[in-house]
Amino acid sequence: MSTSVDEAALAPPLPTGAPLAPEAPRSGFARFLGSDLWASFQRSKLAMGALAVTVLLFGLAFSAPWIAPQNPYDPAQLELINSNLPPLWAADGQAPFVLGTDDQGRDVLSAVLYGLRLSLIIGLLGVAVSGTLGIALGLVAGYFGGIVDAVVMRVADVQLTFPAILIALVVDGVAKAAFGGALDTNATILLIVVSIGLSFWVQYARTVRSSVMVERGKDYVQAARLIGLSSPVIMVRHVLPNVTGPVFVIATINLALAIITEATLSFLGTGLPETMPSLGTLIRTGNRFLFSGEWWIVAFPGAALAGLVLAINLLGDWLRDALNPKLQ
Amino acid sequence: MSAAAPYVEVDGLRRVFDVSKPWLNRMIERAPRQTLKAVDGVAFSIARGETFALVGESGSGKSTVARMVVGLLPPSGGEVRITGISMTDPRQAAARRRLRARIQMIFQDPYASMNPRWRVGAIVAEPIRAFDLIQGEAAIRARVGALLELVGLHPDDARKYPHAFSGGQRQRIAIARALASEAEFLVGDEPTSALDVSVQAQILNLMRDLQDRLGLTYLFISHNLAVVRHMATRVGVMYLGRLVEVGGGREIFVQPRHPYTRMLLDAVPDLAHIGRSRVPVAGEIPNPIDPPPGCTFNPRCPLANARCRSEVPELRNGVACHAAEEGRLPA
Amino acid sequence: MSEPILSVRDLRVAFETRRGSLPAIDGVSFDIGRGEILGVVGESGAGKSVTGSAVIGLLDPPGRIVGGEIRLGGERIDTLPPERMRRVRGRRIGMIFQDPLTSLDPLYRVGEQIVETIRTHTDLSARAARTRAIDLLAEVGIPAPERRIDGYPHEFSGGMRQRVVIALALAAEPELIIADEPTTALDVSVQAQVITLLKRLCREHGTAVMLVTHDMGVIAEAADRVAVMYSGRIAEIGPVEAVVRNPRHPYAVGLMGAIPTLTQGSGRLAQIPGAMPRLTAIPPGCAFHPRCPKVFGRCRVDRPEPIRTDAAPARTGSDPASSSPSAVACHLYDPDAADRPAPAGGEPPVAFHAEPLQVR
Amino acid sequence: ANVFRFAFQGDIKSLDPYSLKESFTIGMHGAAYESLVTRDKDLNLAPQLAESWETPEPTRWRFHLRKNVKFHDGTDFTADDVIFSAARVRAAGSNFQTNVPSDAEFVKVDDHTVDMVLKKPNPIAIFQFSTWYIMSRSWAEKNGATAPSPASAASPSYAALHENGTGPFVITEHQPGVRTVFKKFPGYWGNVESNVDEAVFTTIGNAATRVAALLSGEVDWIDPVPLQDQPRVESSGNAVVMAGPELRTVFLGMDQWRDELKDSSVKGKNPFKDPRVRQAFYLAIDEDTIAKRVMRGQATPSALLIAPSLYARSGEFKRPAYDAKKAKALLTEAGYPDGFSLTMDCPNDRYVNDEAICQAVVSMLARIGVKVNLNAQPKAKYFAKVLAPAYDTSFYLVGWTPSSQDSHNILYEIAGCRGDGKSGRGGWNLGNYCSPKVDALADQVEGETDSKARDAEIKDGFDTIQGEWGYIPLHQQALAWGVSKKVTLVQRPDNMLMLYWVSKQP
Amino acid sequence: MLAFLLRRAFQSVVVLAVVGLIAFSMFRFAGDPVNQIVGPDTPVAERAEIRRSLGLDDPTLVQFGRYAGNVLRGDFGISYQFRQPVAALLAERMPATLELAFCATVFALTVGILMGVYCALRRDTVLAKLFQAVSLVGVSLPTFLIGILLIFLFSVTLGWLPSYGRGDTVRLGWWTTGFLTLTGLKALILPSITLGLFQMTLIMRLVRAEMLEVLRTDYIRFARARGLTTHAVHFGHALKNTLVPVITIAGLQLGSVIAFSIITETVFQWPGMGLLFVQAVQNVDIPIMAAYLLLVAAIFVTINLAVDLLYTVVDPRLRLSTGRTA
Numbered sequence A: 001m002s003t004s005v006d007e008a009a010l011a012p013p014l015p016t017g018a019p020l021a022p023e024a025p026r027s028g029f030a031r032f033l034g035s036d037l038w039a040s041f042q043r044s045k046l047a048m049g050a051l052a053v054t055v056l057l058f059g060l061a062f063s064a065p066w067i068a069p070q071n072p073y074d075p076a077q078l079e080l081i082n083s084n085l086p087p088l089w090a091a092d093g094q095a096p097f098v099l100g101t102d103d104q105g106r107d108v109l110s111a112v113l114y115g116l117r118l119s120l121i122i123g124l125l126g127v128a129v130s131g132t133l134g135i136a137l138g139l140v141a142g143y144f145g146g147i148v149d150a151v152v153m154r155v156a157d158v159q160l161t162f163p164a165i166l167i168a169l170v171v172d173g174v175a176k177a178a179f180g181g182a183l184d185t186n187a188t189i190l191l192i193v194v195s196i197g198l199s200f201w202v203q204y205a206r207t208v209r210s211s212v213m214v215e216r217g218k219d220y221v222q223a224a225r226l227i228g229l230s231s232p233v234i235m236v237r238h239v240l241p242n243v244t245g246p247v248f249v250i251a252t253i254n255l256a257l258a259i260i261t262e263a264t265l266s267f268l269g270t271g272l273p274e275t276m277p278s279l280g281t282l283i284r285t286g287n288r289f290l291f292s293g294e295w296w297i298v299a300f301p302g303a304a305l306a307g308l309v310l311a312i313n314l315l316g317d318w319l320r321d322a323l324n325p326k327l328q
Numbered sequence B: 001m002s003a004a005a006p007y008v009e010v011d012g013l014r015r016v017f018d019v020s021k022p023w024l025n026r027m028i029e030r031a032p033r034q035t036l037k038a039v040d041g042v043a044f045s046i047a048r049g050e051t052f053a054l055v056g057e058s059g060s061g062k063s064t065v066a067r068m069v070v071g072l073l074p075p076s077g078g079e080v081r082i083t084g085i086s087m088t089d090p091r092q093a094a095a096r097r098r099l100r101a102r103i104q105m106i107f108q109d110p111y112a113s114m115n116p117r118w119r120v121g122a123i124v125a126e127p128i129r130a131f132d133l134i135q136g137e138a139a140i141r142a143r144v145g146a147l148l149e150l151v152g153l154h155p156d157d158a159r160k161y162p163h164a165f166s167g168g169q170r171q172r173i174a175i176a177r178a179l180a181s182e183a184e185f186l187v188g189d190e191p192t193s194a195l196d197v198s199v200q201a202q203i204l205n206l207m208r209d210l211q212d213r214l215g216l217t218y219l220f221i222s223h224n225l226a227v228v229r230h231m232a233t234r235v236g237v238m239y240l241g242r243l244v245e246v247g248g249g250r251e252i253f254v255q256p257r258h259p260y261t262r263m264l265l266d267a268v269p270d271l272a273h274i275g276r277s278r279v280p281v282a283g284e285i286p287n288p289i290d291p292p293p294g295c296t297f298n299p300r301c302p303l304a305n306a307r308c309r310s311e312v313p314e315l316r317n318g319v320a321c322h323a324a325e326e327g328r329l330p331a
Numbered sequence C: 001m002s003e004p005i006l007s008v009r010d011l012r013v014a015f016e017t018r019r020g021s022l023p024a025i026d027g028v029s030f031d032i033g034r035g036e037i038l039g040v041v042g043e044s045g046a047g048k049s050v051t052g053s054a055v056i057g058l059l060d061p062p063g064r065i066v067g068g069e070i071r072l073g074g075e076r077i078d079t080l081p082p083e084r085m086r087r088v089r090g091r092r093i094g095m096i097f098q099d100p101l102t103s104l105d106p107l108y109r110v111g112e113q114i115v116e117t118i119r120t121h122t123d124l125s126a127r128a129a130r131t132r133a134i135d136l137l138a139e140v141g142i143p144a145p146e147r148r149i150d151g152y153p154h155e156f157s158g159g160m161r162q163r164v165v166i167a168l169a170l171a172a173e174p175e176l177i178i179a180d181e182p183t184t185a186l187d188v189s190v191q192a193q194v195i196t197l198l199k200r201l202c203r204e205h206g207t208a209v210m211l212v213t214h215d216m217g218v219i220a221e222a223a224d225r226v227a228v229m230y231s232g233r234i235a236e237i238g239p240v241e242a243v244v245r246n247p248r249h250p251y252a253v254g255l256m257g258a259i260p261t262l263t264q265g266s267g268r269l270a271q272i273p274g275a276m277p278r279l280t281a282i283p284p285g286c287a288f289h290p291r292c293p294k295v296f297g298r299c300r301v302d303r304p305e306p307i308r309t310d311a312a313p314a315r316t317g318s319d320p321a322s323s324s325p326s327a328v329a330c331h332l333y334d335p336d337a338a339d340r341p342a343p344a345g346g347e348p349p350v351a352f353h354a355e356p357l358q359v360r
Numbered sequence D: 001a002n003v004f005r006f007a008f009q010g011d012i013k014s015l016d017p018y019s020l021k022e023s024f025t026i027g028m029h030g031a032a033y034e035s036l037v038t039r040d041k042d043l044n045l046a047p048q049l050a051e052s053w054e055t056p057e058p059t060r061w062r063f064h065l066r067k068n069v070k071f072h073d074g075t076d077f078t079a080d081d082v083i084f085s086a087a088r089v090r091a092a093g094s095n096f097q098t099n100v101p102s103d104a105e106f107v108k109v110d111d112h113t114v115d116m117v118l119k120k121p122n123p124i125a126i127f128q129f130s131t132w133y134i135m136s137r138s139w140a141e142k143n144g145a146t147a148p149s150p151a152s153a154a155s156p157s158y159a160a161l162h163e164n165g166t167g168p169f170v171i172t173e174h175q176p177g178v179r180t181v182f183k184k185f186p187g188y189w190g191n192v193e194s195n196v197d198e199a200v201f202t203t204i205g206n207a208a209t210r211v212a213a214l215l216s217g218e219v220d221w222i223d224p225v226p227l228q229d230q231p232r233v234e235s236s237g238n239a240v241v242m243a244g245p246e247l248r249t250v251f252l253g254m255d256q257w258r259d260e261l262k263d264s265s266v267k268g269k270n271p272f273k274d275p276r277v278r279q280a281f282y283l284a285i286d287e288d289t290i291a292k293r294v295m296r297g298q299a300t301p302s303a304l305l306i307a308p309s310l311y312a313r314s315g316e317f318k319r320p321a322y323d324a325k326k327a328k329a330l331l332t333e334a335g336y337p338d339g340f341s342l343t344m345d346c347p348n349d350r351y352v353n354d355e356a357i358c359q360a361v362v363s364m365l366a367r368i369g370v371k372v373n374l375n376a377q378p379k380a381k382y383f384a385k386v387l388a389p390a391y392d393t394s395f396y397l398v399g400w401t402p403s404s405q406d407s408h409n410i411l412y413e414i415a416g417c418r419g420d421g422k423s424g425r426g427g428w429n430l431g432n433y434c435s436p437k438v439d440a441l442a443d444q445v446e447g448e449t450d451s452k453a454r455d456a457e458i459k460d461g462f463d464t465i466q467g468e469w470g471y472i473p474l475h476q477q478a479l480a481w482g483v484s485k486k487v488t489l490v491q492r493p494d495n496m497l498m499l500y501w502v503s504k505q506p
Numbered sequence E: 001m002l003a004f005l006l007r008r009a010f011q012s013v014v015v016l017a018v019v020g021l022i023a024f025s026m027f028r029f030a031g032d033p034v035n036q037i038v039g040p041d042t043p044v045a046e047r048a049e050i051r052r053s054l055g056l057d058d059p060t061l062v063q064f065g066r067y068a069g070n071v072l073r074g075d076f077g078i079s080y081q082f083r084q085p086v087a088a089l090l091a092e093r094m095p096a097t098l099e100l101a102f103c104a105t106v107f108a109l110t111v112g113i114l115m116g117v118y119c120a121l122r123r124d125t126v127l128a129k130l131f132q133a134v135s136l137v138g139v140s141l142p143t144f145l146i147g148i149l150l151i152f153l154f155s156v157t158l159g160w161l162p163s164y165g166r167g168d169t170v171r172l173g174w175w176t177t178g179f180l181t182l183t184g185l186k187a188l189i190l191p192s193i194t195l196g197l198f199q200m201t202l203i204m205r206l207v208r209a210e211m212l213e214v215l216r217t218d219y220i221r222f223a224r225a226r227g228l229t230t231h232a233v234h235f236g237h238a239l240k241n242t243l244v245p246v247i248t249i250a251g252l253q254l255g256s257v258i259a260f261s262i263i264t265e266t267v268f269q270w271p272g273m274g275l276l277f278v279q280a281v282q283n284v285d286i287p288i289m290a291a292y293l294l295l296v297a298a299i300f301v302t303i304n305l306a307v308d309l310l311y312t313v314v315d316p317r318l319r320l321s322t323g324r325t326a
């Protein structure tokens, strides 16, 4: 028997409470602007400020090659004569070094811009690697359950034993010992990204796994199973979209953490070379000049790092609250 | 299909869950393996166009039966046949696949049964696409619109997300989805217990209208006896995984035979008896892992005797009760 | 009727949200007398729980009382300072929530929670409080209370837990108990046990009860009077018999018709079309008018005030609810309303049709 | 008690005086151990355990040992101990094998007289005796420490953790990497200038923390004070910077050995084999600016691989002036008009501002088109890479102090041809600069007893190195000790802190 | 309970074995350890002899077995840098790290919980907002920079607190403690704050979030409805329930405090295991690295077990291990 609606002449629809304003189809962005998320965002001045700072710093970082007065990675552009100049407004300040120079005559402003870019790239790549790894493993663990789940989660336990810096230190130390001087800057970046990826995936995996286990039991998944969809299809089409919220929050916080981790690695001497400084390298270098009165070498990179991390953290915080239905 | 061949046949259906502690605990505490007989030898049949209702207290195994009937849960024993096709026999896998489209389920919580990230249109269209019933986006959209109208919504609602609807409207969407796949057999596991009485009335009426129009067959599960009375042509009463009484809707409510059925009916507060205090039956449903021997109802039964405490009564003539068999039932 | 234990006058509660101030309760008035059980029914979101919370002074922020007054035994309590209000709670007003599992702190033994409550409100010693706790548990029908008192909540079944919650609410012998859907989470058989218990205890202790529920059956069985709420107002209030058998407000009529009963056969249920408005979009005039089959011009503009329906007409200016147990807020019953469609007689003026889905 | 607290960036790695040739460690050993011949405050040879010595024949040195000297364990010091120590210091595993001539034979004359018999005359045979400390034979035998800690030892050497010398201080506590405590030895044979009862040594690796510790008065002595922090220390009021020329010369070396440069854009040949390229590198580096900016004026630009104070005629050498244009021209001439790329190895925690110097070099070379990939590493990894046996480097920076305080050491160790590795020369000639003439001169210098002729031969050698642009000397870095104003002590150019010259106002 | 302990013990052994295997396989990847052991001028033959005597020529699994056997006997090998048994080195350094981690944790827990509770109970006050903002700054600057700034302020400028080391320690058996001397206690302050700051922020935020959730639960509403005093509701009921999830996270954090101490120890020249580890990494001193990783894993596993036990003490629901909990 089949229900052919075409022939079934239907009664006028039952009244359904508040009249439904016919909604015009809208783009994803327009929908975002109309959403609760956006409304809550507009209410939070802090979140708006944080977003402004984040966007500004991202913009500055990724346009560094065009706006920086100097390419701090090109040794030919560094003049030793110009070393240790204070910022422009100080007594001995010299144009064009607005924020002064470091001990190699590197323009601090340019170095901060390029360093920001490098730190962000490492952070973003690190988050991408750990996120992909974590989500994939979390899905698999939550979906297959049983022995697969047990193995993944025990690995996660082992992993949790080692905080990011330990893993990064070990990976870095071993890689350097294995490859020696053959590691160029790009390889070092890759190494740091891999270390960060390897140490941050657990959080994603755990979150995704527990979400998958919750979602798997929900009736809409049962309904999909009833239709006969295969489990992988259900996982990807139904479950995955429902676990993106927490993943996004973790990603934000982890971006901030990854940038800090890179800086910390720098301090421990396993980060990027001084000739190609990230924010962390700049701070480590500048550290040496903290007592000598050449404060600008550490202060500006430090401020840039703190500002960036703070802004991203605030965004992540707000996002966490905004996405938590219980807090709305 | 002749009246002799019921639409759904359930035979000796059993489902056992292993609720043992982990192996190591059992070894140390010398505890035996523990099982929970959620469903134990349930048999009934549903004729085409009929509404068969299952009632019983929480934990009596109603949902487990429903999930086995639609094939979401493999039975530990017994068989479910729908239009003669076994839901378990591997030889009938191909036939079963075709059957799939005709069996659908409506869940208790309409919100949980819809993917919150999907638009209503996609939700309703999902079975159509999955079973490849209609080709072409425009045709699918038209069909979804028609389905939404069928359940009393507006075709434009297809563009919204589930959260934009009230509980009753969501349950309508769930029904529209169930109907999308040319379903003729709907299993409703407490489809209205999450809803207000007034909305419940809307949904119950809708379900009956659809049944009248489309000739649907329902397996209807509820713990609300009044709702069951309203909906069912036949009723099965479950207690601790067993069917204790089966009968026509009127019969059961007017002339209940099993003491448990009587107790349940007595416990229902009724508008007709304002201010009357009910005679509550003592006790609660026992732990299903460790059910009492004999008739599982015996600890709460006013008619229990030694036989009830040792011998499990068979379902005969629509009731599984020694007292009924022995004619000890008070009028 | 003697001086009521609880007297609520023109109570107004609003939630300050980012979408503005939402009036969840808008002018609710009622009384509960000593030993009386007032049932409060209505659709989800009608404001039943908010009314209860307002009375006990536990509105969740951002909700707050924006008007009206609440008197307990003649004393005004909605304006009490927090510390004095705290002493009213538990001591003079007890509360029972819907879900007995989540009402009890999972980390403390049942006995600890009862003793804590008793000792907060009385001067009893720890020993005496414990003895009293055991008595209480025995009173609510917990077998072997001296053993179970040291159990944790998760070791009790649902019905047992709800008994513990009742024991807790009764611990300090309050004058009033607010029971917010005390049986919704329970099975019918257990529900009957709990309701019977509650009724017995209240009669014995002379406690007044405000019984909030969805279930008309429970109200019919337990309550003396019933208030039907709709969209933050009381649509109709009166003795159970009258409201159930002879509802006047069109909403009450619809509600009664929508309830399937055991005795009634399998005919169609009456149904009220549509759904209750959200707080953000409460229609002007009578909030029920978009769904009302008897709507007429004035309903769309004027908000109906409660009209006394039992005794003398209330137009004399006396407070309708204070001395009168019955009232209905509908223009149909306003003798002044000239354009109303049908007079209010003995028959219900409105009827909802169980119309079948039409097939064109 | 009068406690002197001091901190160094590195550690006293082992208490075995033959295990590591490193200035600070040697200086610390010198508080507990003593040598036959020591060096005084002006680095002149002075008697210590040998009261006097003479050379009855050119190949025989006779040492008259001090009497009534006791080891810290209470046993007496005798000729046996000297003979034992001479054998131990030249045994496998010792880092000081070259301090005592390998052909020398030690002969006991009596309990307090020892002869050293050489195969051929050697005027500087005892120049390195000051860092050859005498150990107790009975103690070593009792504790199984007769051999210097062997590399493969599965259990730790007793001598690495315990000390038994004759010196004025006893080491009462030694936690490797953490702290070491020295206490006055009551049974010391002589008078000690120091009024310190106890000296506590701590490693503080982090420069900022080290300076902070000095400024806050928690330590009385630190080394080094980072150049940039010196003004701050000076102005603090409770400490001063003791700066002085150091004997160490910092220089750049180039791989002139491999046929193809490692990690370079040039394939199939080695540009450094062409003297014009080496000259171009030399001329492209503006050492004056490095000394002024990177070293903040605390370095002496040097034309030689040896400190001026160690070679009389050093004044005759001049650094060729910085000339980037000429450098560029030379490169073009050599066939690299667009320059080339290569990797430079550099330590980052060994010499004063070592990494910064390398960075400056990198940017100066960039200006003549040479792209340098800088590989700066901690010293442990750096030396493991660039030293024997791999000599895995194309271009590197090292600093060198001739342990004999003599130019021969430079001609032999730094400029000697490595050959097939068996010559013994060129242990630190990492790029294998090789000139047969220099080798010949080095041999001549070794046996030359006439100091004038010797100086001329040395000059010839240095001229050759400079003429062939074999190395690029940079500068002598300055010593920079941070010293509390309460403390008086002696700073020798060899950068060794000698505890027995330390006094502190209680 | 016994079963639970046994299972956890078994899992711990598995975790440790995996860590051991990882640690061990680093020997393979880090290149020839002999190069790290001998000096530059060691002849090839001698190197081969060392390699043979260390058993490096055996198959990997044989080596792992031997390593595991040695570790079980408490023998972690000899440090390349110090030429001393790793076990002795770590034992000597362990008290310093554990005391530092203990103080940092106590600091993080007390301050974090206090501030978190305050922020949850008075979420709209200026002070609560200030706490939250300041705590974020704490995680926005790298630990080492914070440490150096603290030194700059409290040691150099104000001269109140020491800038490095442990001060005077007292030896109790093999344990050295800084708790018994004034200088030792003073020396603990700055490193503890530096190390604990990050965890403190985490705990504060966690407590705040959890407490806000708990305050919304029915049993808190019911507790209020019972007329309990605000104090009893907040601290007797809300805080206790908040602590259940906090314990897990705090436990995990405790493990990372020990690992994080490597930075703090570097900045403050704190003579603990972390400092040793950093030096080991820089010098590719694999025996130390491997043993340190094993030790951290063991500590972590122990803490986890302790946390789980504590859990059951706090939450009676977990004491029942039967399947019939509702």
Ligand SMILES: Nc1ncnc2c1ncn2[C@@H]1O[C@H](COP(=O)(O)OP(=O)(O)OP(=O)(O)O)[C@@H](O)[C@H]1O
Pocket (backbone or CB within 6 Å): B017, B018, B019, B036, B037, B038, B056, B057, B058, B059, B060, B061, B062, B063, B064, B065, B223, B288
């Ligand atoms: N997956 C499972 N594992 C273990 N036990 C289960 C499982 N599913 C159901 N049970 C048990 O089987 C019994 C029957 O459960 P079922 O859900 O069928 O009852 P129900 O009659 O639908 O109750 P309710 O009215 O509460 O929905 C219960 O005791 C339940 O605890």
Ligand SMILES: Nc1ncnc2c1ncn2[C@@H]1O[C@H](COP(=O)(O)OP(=O)(O)OP(=O)(O)O)[C@@H](O)[C@H]1O
Pocket (backbone or CB within 6 Å): C015, C017, C022, C024, C042, C043, C044, C045, C046, C047, C048, C049, C050, C051, C060, C061, C062, C063, C214, C279
């Ligand atoms: N914290 C809150 N913030 C905003 N609105 C609220 C809040 N609590 C309740 N409301 C609103 O107040 C109205 C009345 O709610 P209330 O909980 O009293 O309904 P109810 O009649 O008890 O319903 P139910 O039967 O579902 O318990 C609802 O519209 C609800 O959305």
Ligand SMILES: [Mg+2]
Pocket (backbone or CB within 6 Å): B062, B063, B064, B189
């Ligand atoms: Mg069910």
Ligand SMILES: [Mg+2]
Pocket (backbone or CB within 6 Å): C048, C049, C050, C180
């Ligand atoms: Mg409610």
